[in-house]
Amino acid sequence: MTIPSRTQVAIVGAGPSGLLLGQLLYKAGIDNVILERQTGDYVLGRIRAGILEQVCIDLLDEAGVGARMHAEGLVHGGFEMMWAGQRHRIDLHGLTGGKNVMVYGQTELTRDLMNARQAAGLPIVYEAHNVTVRDFDGKTPQVSYEKDGRTHQLDCDFIAGCDGFHGVCRASVPRKSITEYEKVYPFGWLGLLSDTPPVSDELIYINSPRGFGLCSQRSRTRSRYYLQVPLTDNIEAWTDEAFWQELRLRLDDTGRRQLVTGPSLEKSIAPLRSFVAEPMRFGRMFLAGDAGHIVPPTGAKGLNLAATDVKYLSNAFIEYYKDKSEAGLDTYSARCLRRIWKAERFSWWFTSLMHRFPDDGPIAAKFQEAELDYLLHSESGARTIAENYVGLPLDFGE
Ligand code: RFL
Numbered sequence: 406m407t408i409p410s411r412t413q414v415a416i417v418g419a420g421p422s423g424l425l426l427g428q429l430l431y432k433a434g435i436d437n438v439i440l441e442r443q444t445g446d447y448v449l450g451r452i453r454a455g456i457l458e459q460v461c462i463d464l465l466d467e468a469g470v471g472a473r474m475h476a477e478g479l480v481h482g483g484f485e486m487m488w489a490g491q492r493h494r495i496d497l498h499g500l501t502g503g504k505n506v507m508v509y510g511q512t513e514l515t516r517d518l519m520n521a522r523q524a525a526g527l528p529i530v531y532e533a534h535n536v537t538v539r540d541f542d543g544k545t546p547q548v549s550y551e552k553d554g555r556t557h558q559l560d561c562d563f564i565a566g567c568d569g570f571h572g573v574c575r576a577s578v579p580r581k582s583i584t585e586y587e588k589v590y591p592f593g594w595l596g597l598l599s600d601t602p603p604v605s606d607e608l609i610y611i612n613s614p615r616g617f618g619l620c621s622q623r624s625r626t627r628s629r630y631y632l633q634v635p636l637t638d639n640i641e642a643w644t645d646e647a648f649w650q651e652l653r654l655r656l657d658d659t660g661r662r663q664l665v666t667g668p669s670l671e672k673s674i675a676p677l678r679s680f681v682a683e684p685m686r687f688g689r690m691f692l693a694g695d696a697g698h699i700v701p702p703t704g705a706k707g708l709n710l711a712a713t714d715v716k717y718l719s720n721a722f723i724e725y726y727k728d729k730s731e732a733g734l735d736t737y738s739a740r741c742l743r744r745i746w747k748a749e750r751f752s753w754w755f756t757s758l759m760h761r762f763p764d765d766g767p768i769a770a771k772f773q774e775a776e777l778d779y780l781l782h783s784e785s786g787a788r789t790i791a792e793n794y795v796g797l798p799l800d801f802g803e
């Protein structure tokens with residue numbers, strides 16, 4: 406594949422944000438080049454999100470990559486919350502006027518986007534090292550990168566920073582031009598993926614005296630489980646058997662009976678963080694997805710927020726090239742941030758409600774149980790959870 410030295414939009418990062426943006430721009434006839442630090446296999450090996458909101462599903466359809474998702478994804482009309490050993494169902498479908506979520510792994514979605522890009526023969530550079538973004542405050546931004554020992558330069562109209570939390574784009578902005586808000590949580594999530602049938606048809610979020618637990622899934626034969634663990638825990642110390650034993654202790658009797666265990670396919674510990682960078686536009690460079698914000702995974706919002714950033718950004722580029730209007734570019738940051746802060750708030754609140762915080766005494770657990778008891782027995786309480794979980798409408802509050 407020949408990589409041009411000039412393009413309209415240079416996209417840094419081939420995670421879901423970068424690949425989806427590239428595909429939407431391609432559909433609209435806008436040239437783009439993607440530069441990714443890792444190999445494609447490495448990107449596909451990262452086990453992350455599992456839950457898609459309707460807004461994200463619609464966007465994948467718009468990008469023309471939804472066929473396998475509709476064939477293989479599982480539609481969920483509810484999930485369960487457990488505390489004090491009892492389960493209570495949140496009827497997403499009933500409480501939101503018919504909305505659902507879809508279980509479809511980030512790995513699969515990424516694979517669909519990669520395949521579509523390859524089929525269209527669009528330029529993407531894997532193992533692009535030392536990516537550097539320059540002159541984005543002027544009219545002629547540039548991106549340089551090293552590949553196979555040679556330095557290459559890419560001239561462009563715009564740079565899309567889709568390079569995740571540890572990327573180069575946000576880090577290249579002068580400190581005086583950016584404000585960062587951050588909260589780091591005093592625990593992590595230990596995740597385990599296994600080819601075993603899920604313990605239940607729907608997800609179970611568990612508040613237990615031993616800490617949070619989550620029973621999720623990727624398909625009818627593949628499960629994904631998470632346990633709250635101290636940040637000091639070492640992944641090597643968590644044998645599969647130790648994981649299953651701890652999950653049993655956090656489940657109820659029915660769950661313990663129905664749990665099918667097996668060897669792990671992947672096991673990792675992820676730290677939990679709330680983070681927002683403001684603004685998301687710096688001249689001709691725009692941040693999208695985890696490059697601009699991080700949520701703790703409890704509300705399943707990270708990938709979905711990335712998808713809505715990409716929707717606003719692709720629309721803004723399309724307006725710019727087709728209608729010669731900069732209106733979408735000018736409002737991009739404010740529109741995204743309005744949505745992002747609501748998802749940040751929900752994810753922080755849901756995390757606080759469901760986890761045990763090491764410095765909190767027994768009274769905090771009592772407060773959590775009282776709040777859960779109230780929320781799940783109040784229709785408006787349950788609806789508030791459901792409405793946020795399925796995702797607020799794109800035009801919410803506009
Ligand atoms: P990514 O996926 O981090 O991709 C960024 C890409 O940029 C590359 N990169 C660079 N490339 C070139 N030069 C550089 N200097 C570069 N620096 C970085 C990286 O290699 C990478 O390929 O960000 P993106 O595309 O914005 O996507 C965001 C999502 O990945 C993330 O929000 C979700 O995974 C979050 N998340 C969840 N989101 C949901 O909506 N629903 C869920 O159920 C859900 N569960 C989760 C999650 C995240 C988790 N972890 C591990 C953080 C569960 C977990 C455990």
Ligand code: PHB
Pocket residue numbers: 453454455456608621622629702703704705
């Ligand atoms: C997952 O399946 O990885 C998953 C599901 C729901 C969450 C977080 C992660 O809230």
